[in-house]
Amino acid sequence: MTKILAALLVTLLLGSVAVASAGDTKTNVGTFTYTNVYFKSPELNKDVGGGYTVSTSASGDDETVLDFKTEANFNFVDGRSVSINTGVLTSASGAKSFGMVAALTQTIPTTNGYRISQFRTHSSTFTPYLFAIQQLSGGELSSNSAGGYNMNTVKIGENEYDFGAASTLTGSTLSDIVYDPSISDISGFGWENGFDYIDSINECGLEYTGALSTNSILLVG
Amino acid sequence: MRPNKRSLRRITAICVILISILAFTADATVSVSITLFNSETTAHESIGVDNAKYESSAVLLPYTGFAEFPYGIHSDGAGSSTSSCGKFSHSVVATKSKGDTKNVDVSVETQSGLFKWSKTLDASNDVSMGIGATSQISSGTIDASYSNTNSAEQKRVSTKNADYEDKSQVTPDSITSEGFGSSVGETGNGFYSSIEIQNLGKTVKIESLVDEDDSETEGADNNWYDGIRADSDGSSMVGSLSILSNDKCELLPMVGLSAGTIIAGMSFTPYYTNTNNNIFEVRTVPVDYSFMSFIAVPKPSLQPANIKTYESATLSMIAKWR
Helix, strand or coil: CHHHHHHHHHHHHHCCCCCEEEEEECCCEEEEEEEEEEEEEECCEEEEEEEEEEEEEECCCCCCCEEEEEEEEEEEECCCCEEEEEEEEEEEEEEEEEEEEEEEEEEEEEEEEEHHHHHHHHEEEEEEEEEEEEEEEEEECCCCEEEEEEEEEECCCCEEEEEEEEEECCCCCCCCCEEHHHHHEEECCCCEEEEEEEEEEEEEEEEEEEEEEEEEEEEEE | CCCCHHHHHHHHHHHHHHCCCCEEEECEEEEEEEEEECCCEEEEEEEEEEEEEEEEEEECCCCHHHCCCCEEEEEEEEEEEEEEEEEEEEECCCCCCCHHHHHHEEEEEEEEEEEEEEEEEECCCCCEEEEEEEEEEEEEEEEEEEEECCEEEEEEEEEEEEEEEEEEEEEECEEEEEEEEEEEECCCEEEEEEEEEECCEEEEEEEEEEEECCCCCCCCCCEEEEEEEEEEEEEEEEEEEEEEECCCCEEEEECCCCCEEEEEEEEEEECCCCCCCCCCEEEEEECCCEEEEEEEEEECCCCCEEEEEEEEEEEEECCCCC
16 A cells, blocks of 8 residues: 555656746745655554755846746655655746755654654855856755755856756765856856755654765856 | 951951962972861862962851851862963862752863863852863863763864864853864864763763875865753754865865775764663764765866865764753
8 A cells, every 4th residue: 555655656746847937026036846745654653754845046137037847756665765866957047146955855763763864955156247047956865875966057148158066975075066167257256056965863862963064166256 | 246247357358368279380280179168058179280270269158148248158269271281170069058969070181282260169048150161272182071960071182283172161050162173284184073971861972083194285174163061951962074175275075985185074972871872873974984085186277267166065963862
């Protein structure tokens, strides 16, 4: 029964695509989605679950438009843990700044409490000029590993600039940042990007959280 | 027949002078014990110093409210190290006549460092006391322990081309401490920290390590923080460390089995104080029980001059329990 329920949920989630857009706003636009899926483990009778949240925003002087698509796959492994894989495609135009935060969360009950692992990626881009940006970010989270990526293309006038970062699945290394050196043409350009892998336990009255965060900043003078 | 107030104040002033103590040492160990008691309270102090000095004064009255003083016993003291290698231990125990006992204990030893501390004691209808200690090291070691009736903290920090400062306050009801460290050298920076706290039947230990090879021409910066609070309402423990690039170097990740010239990691060990049984298994950051590993290399010469990049990695642990 659990497997059928899980399969149904996975099918529903695979087919789900959340799309939101906003226009006619002179300063800030943003979209947000939040999904959580839980089911009961046969032997524990407690909720096992996973979920993801994505939040984006953009601001500009004139008209700023932001489009947003997200897709997530949930796989239940041996009935006690969740493997989540998600991808987010975001486009903004008419912006002077653009930001995104995405998080994957897995909740696993134990006999003495529960454990939560979370993977987050965040990114913020700004220029003195109006730009269009397309960002593809994604991540994977399973019981003991996490990783993600964040790729961007910024268009100012007729010129395009690429930059991005990725972290390994172990979450144990710095993000590997890459960028097109021609980005040095954009005086005042800035990009901040980072990944966080968070490991939490709440058992026997003791709450513990361990986190590994990596961060990169690129500034053009 | 009671003497008048003027006479009483004279008597009190004389008592202050008589029970003032001074311990000053030079490359020697000195210890002193003091017991103050009146009809309400018995207070006992033990102080031991090695390459440190300590001075204390006390006012002892027959009872609280005598000559309009708001206390029956009042004592202040302060001490400091006189050498880069020194130690002190200081304990205060006070027992009210109705049987309540409170205590605070502090000991600090530094190698290549300095420390200072102060003590206050006031006994009236209740007893309040506290010891505050500040210690600093530069490429050295601190061994410190702080305790009261209910809680205890042990801290050991060793630094290499790095400074560290610890500020702690112990009262009968609480222990609070904070420590900050940062690298000072171009290369070869590092530290090891072990902080253990016992409170409410649980013991938690956080160990942190950064080690940078000193053979590289460019090195990364690092800084770290620890914060402790333990009282009857609960406990919290925070530890974090950061590795940072700087104007001269960038950080490159090392993937797989390759060992970088910089390693960093943290571990978290929770167990029941009485049985030593683990509450749950040892946790680490990174989670796979490995060290984080990377190298610091000079900023690329081909990088456009107007582009600046900064990379950082932060490892952190937080624990709370009641």
